[in-house]
Amino acid sequence: MQATNTELKQPPWFENAEGKTRHVGVELEMSGLALDSLAAQVAGFFSLETTSRGRYERMLQGDPAGDWVVELDYDLLKQLGREERGGKSLADEISRSAEDVLAWAAEALVPVEIISPPLPLDRLGDVEALIAHLRKAGAKGTSDSTVYAFGMQLNPELPSHDPNTITACLKSFLCLYEWLFVRADIDLSRRVTSYVNPFPTDYVKKLLAADYRPDLSTLIDDYLTDNPTRNRALDMLPLFMYLDENRVRAKVDDALIKARPTFHYRLPDCKIDKSDWGLYVAWNDWVEVERLAADENRLNACCEAYLEFLNSPFKRLFSKWATIVENEWLNR
Numbered sequence: 001m002q003a004t005n006t007e008l009k010q011p012p013w014f015e016n017a018e019g020k021t022r023h024v025g026v027e028l029e030m031s032g033l034a035l036d037s038l039a040a041q042v043a044g045f046f047s048l049e050t051t052s053r054g055r056y057e058r059m060l061q062g063d064p065a066g067d068w069v070v071e072l073d074y075d076l077l078k079q080l081g082r083e084e085r086g087g088k089s090l091a092d093e094i095s096r097s098a099e100d101v102l103a104w105a106a107e108a109l110v111p112v113e114i115i116s117p118p119l120p121l122d123r124l125g126d127v128e129a130l131i132a133h134l135r136k137a138g139a140k141g142t143s144d145s146t147v148y149a150f151g152m153q154l155n156p157e158l159p160s161h162d163p164n165t166i167t168a169c170l171k172s173f174l175c176l177y178e179w180l181f182v183r184a185d186i187d188l189s190r191r192v193t194s195y196v197n198p199f200p201t202d203y204v205k206k207l208l209a210a211d212y213r214p215d216l217s218t219l220i221d222d223y224l225t226d227n228p229t230r231n232r233a234l235d236m237l238p239l240f241m242y243l244d245e246n247r248v249r250a251k252v253d254d255a256l257i258k259a260r261p262t263f264h265y266r267l268p269d270c271k272i273d274k275s276d277w278g279l280y281v282a283w284n285d286w287v288e289v290e291r292l293a294a295d296e297n298r299l300n301a302c303c304e305a306y307l308e309f310l311n312s313p314f315k316r317l318f319s320k321w322a323t324i325v326e327n328e329w330l331n332r
Helices: 035-046 075-081 090-107 121-137 163-184 201-208 216-226 237-243 245-249 279-294 296-310 313-318 321-329
Strands: 023-030 049-052 057-061 068-072 112-115 152-156
Touching (some): 035 057, 035 068, 035 112, 121 279, 163 216, 237 245, 279 296
Antiparallel strands (some): 023 112, 068 112
């Protein structure tokens, strides 16, 4: 199920916690274009200069919003690629050969990823236009092969660091998750991975309770108790790392967590080779999350209804929450 209107919807909040224009980062995983070819396509589209950070990473500089990155999405290879390949000893030759074999094997399975800088909201149309450009250039998405598990990730900047706002957004996401999952039409290759696991039901029930209005420390502690992992459809760890690094580090030992003042929405597939797919599909659904979060009365009523659904075996057997959301809880 996909959006039929390709226009990018406007969120309810346009300013960040500092009263400035909100930004959104976008990450796109794909195949079909080699690293340097993809970097050249993106650099040419935005008139950027390309520099290298090792053999598997390209930095595209010159955008006023910051640097774009095009890289092979494989941390071990990226680390190896930053090391010099000098030396003529047998050990050096073995090391180079091992890296080459690893790179060859990764080429068939590992996506090349585009990571945008944090872009002002009014530049999301630039990403939409880039997607169309790369599709024409031969980019392929997750449905191109049964072994691909390529995603698109959104990093919307928070409108406020107030715990009530963060809690409202998290409650809204939990209420809409089943609807979002149906809308996203996740490819089997990603369903069988743990990248976008749903939140545990007990945690969902705790969060949706009418009296759940925690301070920031409690909100973070509760999240870490039930979700000490990046593998959630909405990964809150980068945000919580930004707000309270020591608290997160005490519970989660993962060097890949990057602190940033954003949500990290990981659910959508990247289907860049499909003509009816674009940024608008995931972005417009995310806007529904924010709209529900910004409407306190509607959010409270939706939380109550979803809790009643979760606690009723009869309702869960004979109805689908995603359908109820579609018919009753969206405000378009």
